[in-house]
Every structure is written in C-alpha cells, then in structure tokens.
Amino acid sequence: MADCVRFVHRGQVVTLSDVPPTRTVLDYLREDRGRRGTKEGCNEGDCGACTIVLGTRVGVLGVTEAESIQYRAVNACILFVTALDGKELVTVEDLAGPDGTLHPIQQAMVDHHGSQCGFCTPGFVMSLFALYHTEADPDRPRIDAALAGNLCRCTGYRPIVDAARAMGRAPDTYTAQMTETLALLRSIERHETLSHPGGTAFAPATSDQLADLLLAHPDATIVAGGTDVGLWVTKQMRDLGTIIHIGGISDLAGITHTNGQINIGATATVTDAAEILSRLYPDLGELFRRYGSEQVRNSATLGGNIANGSPIGDSMPALIALGSTLVLRRGGVTREMPLQDFFLSYRKTALQPGEFVAAIRVPEPSADRLFACYKISKRFDQDISAVMAGFGLTLKDGIVTEARLAFGGMAGTPKRASRAEAALIGRPFDATSAKEAAAALAQDFQPLTDMRASADYRLVTAGNLILKWQMEQALPATATRVPAFARAIGGAA
C-alpha cells in the first residue's frame, strides 16, 4: 500500500504524507505552501478564481512516442489533495520564466487589457493555459466554452476573448519539457491502494480493490470528482467519515463502443463521456457543453452525477430518454438495471451498502428513434437547470410505439412523464398529440417553486418543450432555439 500522495510540480516530484484527506488543493496551495497566486472567489466551484491545471499522462502505454500530457483546468477550491496523485500540477505562478518573462497567454492578457481588478485573472490565465495546450486556433464558441467557468465582474469579457484569440501557440516550456515530465509521471504511477496514515481515507487503483474496500467499509463516502462532495466539506463543513477516493481508478474510467452500446465507466469524466456521446447525439453535445463548466466537467464523473441522485442533475433525463442502463457492483457481484429504476425517492437510490456504480450503458442511435434534450436555466452557461427534459420516441410507420419523456426539476427524482407518454403512444407525433401530451404533464408532475423558477413556469415550459420538439420535427428548417453563440447581427436565425 502506498501512504502518500505524489505529484509532479515544477519538474519535481512532491510527496505529501501528512495532509488531511479533505484538505482542498486551494487551501493546501495558499495556506500550507504560501502560494497565494491562486485565488478564492466562492469556494464552491462556480467562479473559477481558483482554477489550476492538472497534467495527465495519456497515450499508448509503453509506446513512448505516442504519449503526451493532457492539460485540463479544474477548480482547486473543491478538489481534495488526493486528486493530485499521479498528476502534474500547474498554477499561475509557474507560467512566467525564471527571469520574470511572461508566458504568451499572460502577455496577451496584458496587451489586451484583460485585467482590471485582477482578482479573477489568475483563474482566466489558467483556463487559457489549458486551452493553449489543447486547441490550435480556438474560435469564439470554443473560447466561450473554455471560459464559461470563469467569472469576471470588471471587464465584460471582451478583452479577455481578444487575448484568447491573440495568444498564439508558440511552444512553451511545458511543451519543451514534456519528455522529462512524462518520465516523472511514469515514475509516480500507482498500482496499489493509497491509504491515508489515519486509516480513514483510501484511494484504490483498481475496481477490484474498490470492491473489497467497500465491503470492508460499507459506510464509506465515495468521492469521484468531488464536485458534489467537495461542497459538503467547504460549505456544510460535514465530516465525511471514511473516504474512498475513486478518481484514480483507471479500469473504471474507460469508454467503449461495442454491440450497439456505449459503455461508460463510472469514473470517466463528463468531459470524456461528452466527447463520444456528442458525436452520436448532437443534442447531448449541447447539453454537456452547458453542463457546469469546463473545470467542473474535467473533474465531475457521469457516475457521480447519477449516484448523487439529485432531482436536478442534468444527465439523467437525457440518459433515461435514451433507454440507458446502469451497471452496479458489490464485491464480486454485478447487476444491471434501467437507469430510471435507480431513483427511488428524493435523493434515495437503489444503491446497496457496499455497492458502487461501475458503468453506464447508453444505446447507440438508430433510424427509428428520435431523441432531443433541452436544458432551461436562468443563465445560459454554467447554471443548474430549472427544467431539464430528455425526449425519446420510437416510431413505426409514423406511429409512436414507445415514448420516453423524462424530466429533471419537476419532481423529487429525475422522472418519466407516464401520462404524457401515454398520450403519444399509438398515434402519429403531430401537433395534436404533442398538445395533449403537454397538457397531460399536469397529471404527471406537481413541481416546486424555488429560487430557480416557479411551479407554474416549470410546468408551462415542460409542456412547451414537447410542442417545440414536435415543431422541430415538422419544420426542420425553422430556427426554434436561441443560439448558444451570437455570431453577428442577424446571426439569430
């Protein structure tokens, strides 16, 4: 067993053996290391002031030429130090050269007046650093996506976008030192369980180790990306008891596409899952682009989104509408169930003590099935949905044979609208049946009024989304959605 967290920082391996397992990377950096360039703006993953970049070794094992480092931005404020294990850490202080020469991104931000008060700036610089290393010539939608998790209250963003466009892609020291860094990353690769000296926190390296650990500690709190759990600590100051950190389990992170199914390992990040799902279902691409922010998606897992059992989680309505199933494992026993059956009541799931979510299985598209999803929120990007809808229909000779209308934000769990579905089955999907299905929602749901929306708005909008979907089938050439990105005047349609 390993007993310390190891990561690469500034070309060296750093070993942490005495840091409490729920210490956040932000507090570790600012308070333990005195590196105060990374800022705290909210301590809950929403503002991006704490953005750091983690480098992960990717590529073909053993084939040195095919290896590289993937740099991704994450929020340090809700990331526990254990998540650094096996990674390269990059913070804002690391970018300038030893003589103080600014990194091209930093220089672009200066040249384009991208900072005013400067408090958000380190976070923007780090998000742009990740973009710099992933995208050769990012266009505006790509820039918006990369920056959706960074709030700036001063500039109005225009100068930051200009800086992003101008930063170029000249190789930097990180590119130049990739070989050395890869060697270091390889040297700290871990195959055994990491056990915190206090015996209250573990980070298994394989799913078998996880299965055993969970049998031994059925009450343990599982932490995957920590984008939900992190807030239990930073905001609610909850004691998590024994922790099992599963973010580092590589055999649970795989995504495969076989036998008409996409099998997504529970610890695959939303970023990785979205990459394949959006190719198959364009609407899912749009959904995942608006799901949290790049920083959140880079940490968050699909398994965590589902296991969390929140009534407002975004992925569930869409995945239920697609007829997805869930693979659960306890010890050596696995079982598979339809995703919709996993949610029992408000925040209560079918997960047994000692059991964990192993994978999500999503069917691939087929010609006789229609699919769409809609996310409705106060702010377009990086906002929790007021209403989330996932719609699936199977048609035979123009007649609906199966309907799956699933909603989030409408009930205590992600839930299908059985009455509305019934209104469609056995009929053509036209304006009349859509209208009846929309009207039937009032029998399916009694939504709540809260700070995000009123019950009335939720119900009306949910119904309107069915009408909209039908209209989109009938009038495919008509613009029916506000554009994610306003290109220019008249770019609406």
Added chain:
Amino acid sequence: MSARPPRSPAPIPFPATHQNIRHDSAPLHVAGTARYVDDMPEPPGLLHVALGQSAKAHARILSMDLSAVRTYPGVVAVLTAADIPGMNDVGPVVADDPIFAESLVEYVGQSLFAVAATTRIAARAAARLAKVTYEELPAIISIADARATDSHILPPKRVERGDPLGTLSTSPHRLSGNLAMGGQDHFYLEGQISMAIPGEDGDMHVLCSTQHPSEVQHLVARALGRPDNHVVVEVRRMGGGFGGKETQASLFAAVAALVADRTGRPAKLRLDRDDDMVMTGKRHDFEVAYDVGFDDQGRILALDIILESRCGMSTDLSGAINDRAIFHADNCYYLANVRITSYRYKTHTVSNTAFRGFGGPQGMLAIEGVVDDIAHHLGLDPLSVRRANLYGGPDRNLTPYGMKVEDFIADGLLDRLESTSSYQARRTAIAAFNAASPVLKRGIALTPVKFGISFTTSFLNQAGALIQVYSDGSVLLNHGGTEMGQGLYTKVAQVVADVFGIGLDRVRITATRTDKVPNTSATAASAGADLNGMASFNAARTIRDRLSAFIAARWGIEPSALRFANGKVMASDNIISFDDLVRQAYLARVSLSATGFYATPKIDVDKETLIGRPFYYFAYGAAVSEVVIDTLTGETKLLAVDILHDCGTSLNPVLDRGQVEGAYVQGMGWLTMEELVFDAAGRLRTHAPSTYKIPGCGDIPDHFKVDLVNQPNQEETIHRSKAVGEPPFMLAISAYHAIKAAVAASGGNGPVKLDAPATPERVLMAVRARQAGAGA
C-alpha cells in the same frame, strides 16, 4: 514561487495623458503576484475571525449560549457587544448599524458575536455552534409589506414643478403603469476582508479591502473608543468594489480590530462567499408607479411618478441613493409638469447600499419605462418618442430639480449612433424576421444616458494628495482615491508624470493610507479621477513651481519660460535633466514634498428640497442592443451591442473603454439574470454563485462595439476629461428594452408589462400575457 517580478516591458509615452496606457498592475495580475489583503504574509500569531449570525429577520434575542463556541478546539476568544470598549456601531451617516446585535435582530445574517481561532476553518466551525433563542416579531420583508405598514427608514421626499396633476387631466393621452426592478449583489470577486495588526500603545493598523479608508478609520477608532490618530487604514488594491466596499467594509474591519485589540494578536476576518452575500447590502430594489399625460407624438406633458425603495434595516446611504434616483428620473427628457415622490422603506432585510449608479439606474429605468410604454401605446418607434422628449433649447433645459442642462449632447449621440449602428435598417430586418419566425422573436432598442457627476452630498466633493520627490528624481504618489480595478492609480500617475515632464516609470504609486492623506471621501460617485487627479495635479504643481523658481533664479530667467518635458527642464539655451534639477534643488534646501487639495466648484443643492445644482456636469452615452427571445421558454440571448459614450477628452481611452464595457455587462446582468430571491421569512435564497447568476463570457456577443466621444468637457475638469465609472452602467437599459420589443413582437399591442430582471420566467409570462390578450 518565482522570485523575480514579472517582466512586461512597455514603451513609455510622453506626454502620458490621453494615451492608451495599460493598468499599472497588469503584469502582476497575470502572474498572480498582485497582492490582495488575503495574500499578505500572515504575521505570527495571527487569529482568524468568523461571525455568528442571526437566524431570524426580526426578533428579540432571549438568550445566547456561546459555551460550545468557546470550547471548540482552537478558539482563542469570543466577543459580543459587551466586549466593545467604544461604540457598538458602524453606521456611516446615522448610528443604526450595530457591530453586534444586543437584544434585537433585524435581518437574517445580522452579526451577533465574533469568534477568533487559530485557523479559519476552526473559527467558522465554532461560529455555527452558538445556541440562540429568539422571540420572533413581525417581519417586514418586501416593499409591499413596508407600504402596508407605513414602515419608513427616512421621510419621503418630493420634487415638483409646474402643474402635473392639472395638466394630466387635460392631456390628449393619459396612461398609468408600474414597474418593479430587483436589487443586485455586487459580486466583487474578492470578498470582504480585513486584517488588523495591533501596534504599541493602542495603535491599530488595518489592511482592508475598502473604497473608503477614511471612514473605516473613523469607525474603527470609534469602536475602539480611541481618537482617529491611533488607527491607520491601508488599501493597496481591491478585487472589485462597485460600491459594495464603500460602507460595507467597516463592520469587518471593526471586528478584526476589536479582536486584535482584545487579544493583542493580529486578526484577520475574511468572509466566505455565501456569508458575504447574506451579510452585506445590495443595490436597492424599487417599485415604480406612474401616471403620464402626452400628445400624439408621445411628448410628455405631465408626469406623476412614485419611486419606492427597499432600504433594509438601517439608514446607511439610502438617503443619498434615493435622492439620486430622483435626480435621474428625468434622464435626457424635459419634464415640464412633473411630480416625483420618493419613499424610503425600512424592512427587516440586510441594509441596502451603494452600487454603481447609486440610485441613478433605478430612476433612469423608471423614466425609460414610461417612454417605452408611451411608444407602445401610440404604436410609435420608441426612438422617435425618446427624441420628442429630449432636453434642448432655452425653454427645455431645466431639470425638475432646477439645474440648467448646459452641456447637452445626447441628441447628437442618438443621431450618430442611429446611423453608425444601422438602427433603422436593422429594425426593418427584424420585423421581417419576426413575421416569418413562429418561436423566436427579435427586438432592438436604442436608449440614451445622462448621468450627473458629483457627490450629491456636496461636502464630499473634496480630495487630497501627497507627492514626494526623492533626491534621485523619482516620484512617490499618494492620494485619497482607492484602486479597485478601474485604473485610477494609472490615470493619476499619468497626470503627475506630465506635470513634471517625466516618464510614467518614474512615478511610483503606493497604497492608499489614512496616515498619508487624511479625511478623504470614498472612491465613489465616479469622481475618483476628477477629484484625485486634480488634487494630485495641484500637489505636483506646487513642487514644480518650487523647482521652477529655483532654476529660473539660477538661470536668470522668468519661471514661465521653463518647459518640463521628456525628463528634462528647458528654457531657451538652458537645459537640465529633471533628476539633476531635483538633486540641485535638494542641495539648495528646496522642499520636495507637497500636499494638494481640490474642491469641486459650482455645486450647491438644498438637502431638503433637492433644488439647486447637485452636479458639476453630466456625462452622456447611448447604446443599441439587439436580442432574440424564445417565446416557448422565455430564454433570451443578446445578439449585438453598439455603444457611443462620452468620456470628455479621455485621460486614458483604453481604460475608459474597459469601464464602459464592464459597466454595460454588469447592467445587463442586473436587468436580465441577476435575481435576489428572499423568502417570506426574510432569508436570501440566492446567496451563492450557484443560484445567483452574473453574466458569463458566453453572454457577451461578438458584435460588441464601443466608441468614445472625444469631446472636451465644458467644465474645467482634469484635462477636460469626464467621469466614467458609473454612467455606462445605464447603457444596458437598452438590452432590457430590446427584450421588451421582442416580447411585443410575440403578439398583442400596447405597453409591455415586464418587470426586471427579465429572467426566462418573466419573459415567458409576459409573452403569454400578451398572447392571451391578443386572443392568440
């Protein structure tokens, strides 16, 4: 950490004024080496402080059991009202803001006690362990509650001219309506923070993120029960302020100082974001009701308008804020017969406070709503109704409060922007689009801004500066203004460098400190550069005059013949470098430090009637916004923005542009997505960025054009520039009216009823109301 300072060499232009010069801290910002209060090295023995908060909106405290707080591991001290040696208050104008509640609580989140511990996490955890029992009292939460119970924090005020009521009844058209607009959280990215370091013999040094170091100094001294001269408040920079650190920083500074004083150890109080949002005041939300009479062209003949605001539990700056709302309820429009009535309600919610625009946006949104309603009532282009009502000509230049508008340029701005933005062609294209589009509807609006510059509390319009020239010719600049991102330090340094004819790199800007320049006003009311630029100019002139007299005497010429430029001082054949001149002046025992002072001329207003000249001048602007809405979901998207804004002859166009863009986006957030939701018990439900949404990068259209009007201020401001902090905030009113135009296109006719912020929910409900009205 990289030990070297970040390097980003830039050419040093001369003269610096009117040049595009980057923010002085930009290289530090991007490198993460710019220090905010929480980044300062922590002194040994530092204690971290957290506050216990009230769980009730209005209640008597029956008992407060703090034993679990005191015994929590790491806790060093717990302070309550009884532990305050001085006055238990931080009210800026009226003493009604207790530091710790004694027997009565008046909002959820009100501070009850402080706990100091060896770590921040321990302090925060301990603060939650208090056992408080309350006897609940009836709570007044909303404006409606306050109206119904006649709950006022200050008496109502009214400005009236002509015969509004008589003219209303004889007007060809008459319309009444109402409008509610929400408040706004500042959401400065750096939350409230203070660190107090006790010195010898009762001295206290406070590092504080505040726009108003002098007031913090005075209130900290008062809480400690000591004269002002024992307290030094220092602020190098804030991570944003926007008005939220004008009066709101005092509570946290006072608590940190009280802990430091009590324990003899340095103490830091940094709020968690959620606590910051719950505990600090916000922009006032308003409800407006109006009755207006007008002619066939939409020209207003008479207006009776009521402005009601939620002030919260204490007075704070609500008087001046509501005064400013009155002063802007005309915007650019001449109102011959008018009555403006302002109610300032007391509620059991956090005390609302200064926020960019300071009541101006609320007054302006009110009158723009009236004009828009008139246009929709008559079926006219709102722009033509706006034009018909503009100030202009000798009989249409008097504001309701009796100040003559002598510098009006909004008419020209409207014409120019209408043409450069292709407003009319776009309107036509939009109508065609809407006719063919069943779900999406687009809308466009062009709105003007006229904003009065000066503190309406006249005595605040003063500033001081201290300049020291060292014997090597380098210059150290201090003034009373604070840096919160707006670039004030840079602008003032430009002014000073030019007085001495030296490069900007020779002027060092240091933290604002109350022991360098005393009795300063808040950096607020957009007046930072006007006031401090002029005070610093005067200080620099004093030293330059001494240098001139010295070298002129030596050269045997008139001082007026001297020129200071490019680091040199010249007169006909004589030339000396500035540095050498300084050295020689020093040897000749010439004083090389000076203070400067400035008081804004011409202003004079009656505090009670509000009649007079509250403003030195007006700043103007105009904006066109275009949006698209989804009539099935109420979602909106901003498609394009064109702005023309008046900064006089700008001291620094690139920084001013930054202010214009940032202000527009912040205003757009206020009017479209930022929603403060209080529940019936008075709890703020949107107390974190997860539920309170400010605009993000994706909300900004690619077409975001800003042009500055480069035209000298008629008044003698510093280099004829104009203030720029607040006025452009109100350019965003165009975005809100563009949404209304799109809603109007969804069916029905007449005025569009849409409260702000125009969230998807409000937009959808407005669309449905119109479609129902139209029988659709």
